[in-house]
Amino acid sequence: MNKTNTEAAEFVSKLIGQIRTEDKFEVIVCPPFTALEKICDITSGSNIKVGAQNAFYEDKGAYTGEISVNMLKDIGVEYVILGHSERRHIFQENDELINKKLKKVIVSGLTPILCVGEKLEEREKGLTFNVVEKQIKEAFYGLTQEEASKIIIAYEPVWAIGTGKVATPNQAQEVHKFIRDLLKNIFNEEFAKNTTILYGGSIKPNNYLGLFGKTDIDGGLVGGASLTEDFVELAKIMKEIIE
Numbered sequence: 403m404n405k406t407n408t409e410a411a412e413f414v415s416k417l418i419g420q421i422r423t424e425d426k427f428e429v430i431v432c433p434p435f436t437a438l439e440k441i442c443d444i445t446s447g448s449n450i451k452v453g454a455q456n457a458f459y460e461d462k463g464a465y466t467g468e469i470s471v472n473m474l475k476d477i478g479v480e481y482v483i484l485g486h487s488e489r490r491h492i493f494q495e496n497d498e499l500i501n502k503k504l505k506k507v508i509v510s511g512l513t514p515i516l517c518v519g520e521k522l523e524e525r526e527k528g529l530t531f532n533v534v535e536k537q538i539k540e541a542f543y544g545l546t547q548e549e550a551s552k553i554i555i556a557y558e559p560v561w562a563i564g565t566g567k568v569a570t571p572n573q574a575q576e577v578h579k580f581i582r583d584l585l586k587n588i589f590n591e592e593f594a595k596n597t598t599i600l601y602g603g604s605i606k607p608n609n610y611l612g613l614f615g616k617t618d619i620d621g622g623l624v625g626g627a628s629l630t631e632d633f634v635e636l637a638k639i640m641k642e643i644i645e
């Protein structure tokens with residue numbers, strides 16, 4: 403819930419031209435619903451893509467306050483974040499609801515970015531892998547391999563989101579490898595290899611290099627740093643790493 407329509411438009415207008423992407427790397431901005439249409443217009447024909455921060459699983463009807471995937475597609479949105487920890491913990495979204503939303507987003511042809519991650523007390527009790535495994539298995543429930551191949555996963559330890567406490571590259575890599583091995587078990591090695599797994603949680607230009615250098619970390623889901631010039635800096639770092 404950051405940036406008004408006007409502020410988001412001003413910010414993204416500046417980003418275009420400052421951010422160069424390559425085939426191997428994409429930049430997606432996910433503003434609030436109120437700014438989506440304008441940002442889709444501004445980024446049209448540019449190298450920046452647009453995602454929503456949530457969506458509902460029904461097409462239309464008496465669901466006051468909800469936004470359907472068709473509403474998003476109609477204005478040019480291509481990605482949808484689902485299961486963000488704030489949706490799970492502040493708005494009580496459970497795995498069953500996230501699974502329904504995920505199915506809807508996939509069937510609609512949009513690309514879901516599925517967030518998973520443990521809370522601090524779960525990490526301290528040694529439950530990180532159990533939590534992440536349950537979230538992924540329940541989100542994937544009933545999906546075919548082809549459907550599941552559309553999903554981008556974002557590992558976001560809840561204790562690192564907006565706290566300034568970034569996971570160390572080794573802590574993040576350990577969970578990313580666990581996720582990749584889990585995907586291998588659910589489907590197969592090829593599927594696991596081809597799935598994009600992002601890290602999110604207090605990413606800044608001064609800590610991202612170490613994270614992205616790890617084998618199983620394919621990119622970032624950036625919160626606070628995506629609201630400032632730091633985002634341009636991060637994109638430059640990504641480009642240098644890829645080249």
Ligand SMILES: O=C[C@H](O)COP(=O)(O)O
Nearest residue numbers: 563564603604605625626
């Ligand atoms: O939505 C973004 C992620 O939750 C990370 O947020 P953050 O970079 O502010 O910690």
